Amino acid sequence: xxxxxxxxxxxxxxxxxxxxxxxxxxxxxxxxxxxxxxxxxxxxxxxxxxxxxxxxxxxxxxxxxxxxxxxxxxxxxxxxxxxxxxxxxxx
Numbered sequence: 001x002x003x004x005x006x007x008x009x010x011x012x013x014x015x016x017x018x019x020x021x022x023x024x025x026x027x028x029x030x031x032x033x034x035x036x037x038x039x040x041x042x043x044x045x046x047x048x049x050x051x052x053x054x055x056x057x058x059x060x061x062x063x064x065x066x067x068x069x070x071x072x073x074x075x076x077x078x079x080x081x082x083x084x085x086x087x088x089x090x091x
Contacts, residue, residue: 004068005061011072018057023074026050026057033088044072048085056082 005027012020026032026049033048037060044062051057056077061069077085 006064006068006070008070008072011074015074018074018076022051022055022057023059023071025052026055026059026074027061027071031089033085045069048077048081048088056085 005024007020015023027047029049029051031049035046035048037044037046042062044060047059047061049057049059057074058077058081059071060073061071064070
């Protein structure tokens with residue numbers, strides 16, 4: 001099945017140092033680590049993955065219905081998040 005992604009306009013505007021194409025690369029990476037998250041009572045999914053160049057990103061998405069998801073944010077991993085992701089990758 002193919003997951004469809006759409007951007008929340010505010011998410012694109014809020015990107016700092018991350019390009020939209022890098023976000024899509026991380027979302028389509030062969031290895032992705034999804035985690036359920038919550039902020040201000042809103043549940044969403046974070047997906048940790050690497051770009052084609054190997055850059056580690058975390059992308060936040062919310063389910064729209066079916067397999068469609070909305071990208072609500074993206075950023076580079078912190079050193080702590082990267083260590084957890086690399087441990088997961090090594091499993």
